[in-house]
Amino acid sequence: MSETRLAARKEVNRNCQPSLSHRQNVERYKQFVLLPFSKRKFCQECQQLLLPGEWGKHSGHRVLSDLSITHLQRPSQLLYPLENKKTNAQYLFADRSCQFLLDIIIALGFRRVLCVGTPRLHELIQLKASREQESNIKSLLLDIDFRYSQFYTEEDFCHYNMFNHYFFGGEAAHEICRKFLQQDKGEGVILVTDPPFGGLVEPLAFSLKKLIATWRKAQEEELNNKELPIFWIFPYFFESRILEFFPSFSMVDYQVDYDNHALYKHGKTGRKQSPVRIFTNISPRMIVLPVEEGYRFCAVCQRYVSSGNEHCKICNSCTSKDGRRWNHCFLCKKCVKPSWIHCNTCNCCALQGHACESAEVGCFICGEAGHKRSTCPNRALPERACQADRKQRLKKKKIKIGTIKRLYGRHTTFSRKKIKTKKKKNILAC
Numbered sequence: 059m060s061e062t063r064l065a066a067r068k069e070v071n072r073n074c075q076p077s078l079s080h081r082q083n084v085e086r087y088k089q090f091v092l093l094p095f096s097k098r099k100f101c102q103e104c105q106q107l108l109l110p111g112e113w114g115k116h117s118g119h120r121v122l123s124d125l126s127i128t129h130l131q132r133p134s135q136l137l138y139p140l141e142n143k144k145t146n147a148q149y150l151f152a153d154r155s156c157q158f159l160l161d162i163i164i165a166l167g168f169r170r171v172l173c174v175g176t177p178r179l180h181e182l183i184q185l186k187a188s189r190e191q192e193s194n195i196k197s198l199l200l201d202i203d204f205r206y207s208q209f210y211t212e213e214d215f216c217h218y219n220m221f222n223h224y225f226f227g228g229e230a231a232h233e234i235c236r237k238f239l240q241q242d243k244g245e246g247v248i249l250v251t252d253p254p255f256g257g258l259v260e261p262l263a264f265s266l267k268k269l270i271a272t273w274r275k276a277q278e279e280e281l282n283n284k285e286l287p288i289f290w291i292f293p294y295f296f297e298s299r300i301l302e303f304f305p306s307f308s309m310v311d312y313q314v315d316y317d318n319h320a321l322y323k324h325g326k327t328g329r330k331q332s333p334v335r336i337f338t339n340i341s342p343r344m345i346v347l348p349v350e351e352g353y354r355f356c357a358v359c360q361r362y363v364s365s366g367n368e369h370c371k372i373c374n375s376c377t378s379k380d381g382r383r384w385n386h387c388f389l390c391k392k393c394v395k396p397s398w399i400h401c402n403t404c405n406c407c408a409l410q411g412h413a414c415e416s417a418e419v420g421c422f423i424c425g426e427a428g429h430k431r432s433t434c435p436n437r438a439l440p441e442r443a444c445q446a447d448r449k450q451r452l453k454k455k456k457i458k459i460g461t462i463k464r465l466y467g468r469h470t471t472f473s474r475k476k477i478k479t480k481k482k483k484n485i486l487a488c
């Protein structure tokens with residue numbers, strides 16, 4: 059890269075830095091909690107706690123007043139979820155799912171939880187610790203959303219990028235995480251992560267492996283074959299990909315629900331559709347799922363499964379991934395989704411009405427048979443149109459997110475890659 063480009067990039071990065079450091083935010087918080095209720099204000103537009111001297115600058119903004127201690131202890135309810143659209147990465151656990159996670163963590167005897175991209179779980183643990191004297195559970199949040207630095211000290215929150223294992227707070231922040239993982243020779247700690255679903259599995263696995271390596275350093279030699287217990291919350295269709303990187307993991311049938319997601323939400327139609335599951339290296343029989351929600355224990359599989367997940371005698375396993383009852387196909391020699399039928403042309407089971415593999419499919423661009431999109435003679439035209447359209451969309455988006463970026467840094471927003479339409483159709487529609 060040329061000197062000029064490097065300098066320009068540095069300048070852009072400088073302009074995108076958060077206006078206040080974590081330390082400054084912590085100092086502000088200390089002043090803020092000393093204020094009487096009537097003077098505790100939060101600017102919803104700037105997503106910032108306001109000290110009295112700053113009220114003037116935010117006049118005309120939507121400001122929340124009389125902030126109680128409960129507001130401050132539940133920042134995930136105070137802050138709005140970033141980019142709450144299709145590209146939104148910030149989906150917050152519904153209370154029941156969050157409480158379920160915490161209950162299971164406590165039941166399994168963990169005392170420390172490293173929350174990687176799980177602010178709501180972190181918040182619930184902190185709340186429990188502050189309310190119950192006998193509670194001995196601690197948590198540390200690693201998240202890219204710097205707004206949380208207004209509510210948590212450096213001991214409780216590290217500004218972190220889970221796609222490249224980067225601590226924005228440098229060596230000091232890294233050290234806090236190291237200490238947290240290595241305390242008590244690494245005993246009693248669990249890592250819980252709920253990354254943006256559009257994120258690639260490989261970089262996430264890379265970061266998890268770095269965190270595992272940090273934890274492992276605290277282990278005495280004879281414990282070296284032990285694994286850091288992990289809950290990785292992710293859609294079920296990533297199972298094979300996750301298992302590629304973590305062969306000791308298995309998928310738990312529990313359906314994780316979210317507050318701010320139309321489909322992954324508890325409700326008449328939403329509940330059943332959540333494709334989000336827990337992947338873990340903890341023995342599945344230890345993870346007791348709520349019977350009152352229909353989960354039951356399969357003695358053969360030695361794990362809790364959803365009510366619709368019937369044990370297939372031929373596969374000798376509870377085969378359903380999505381909670382519905384799957385059917386065994388004798389030709390494919392495996393269980394398949396109820397909406398699939400065996401297709402003699404494709405020689406496998408597929409969605410009813412699918413386009414058979416061997417059928418003549420025209421080019422996606424011009425529709426003519428005999429060639430594909432990649433070799434289409436008309437390719438250049440629509441691609442340019444696409445690029446222009448993309449630039450337009452990016453421009454619009456930049457204007458919209460500009461304010462938040464200026465306040466909290468360029469990494470505050472993140473995109474959530476669209477789940478491939480094909481996959482989406484299979485999972486959500488069939």
Ligand SMILES: C[S@@+](CC[C@H](N)C(=O)[O-])C[C@H]1O[C@@H](n2cnc3c(N)ncnc32)[C@H](O)[C@@H]1O
Nearest residue numbers: 149150151175176177178179202203219220252
């Ligand atoms: C799907 S949400 C999970 C939130 C979780 N369900 C909760 O309620 O606590 C993804 C979380 O990861 C965070 N995140 C997104 N991109 C990240 C990145 N590159 N590094 C670290 N955290 C990230 C978001 O800020 C958000 O808190």
Ligand SMILES: [Zn+2]
Nearest residue numbers: 101104116119
């Ligand atoms: Zn404001």
Ligand SMILES: [Zn+2]
Nearest residue numbers: 356359369376
């Ligand atoms: Zn079974």
Ligand SMILES: [Zn+2]
Nearest residue numbers: 370373386393
């Ligand atoms: Zn079967």
Ligand SMILES: [Zn+2]
Nearest residue numbers: 387390400407
């Ligand atoms: Zn079949």
Ligand SMILES: [Zn+2]
Nearest residue numbers: 401403404414
């Ligand atoms: Zn077919």
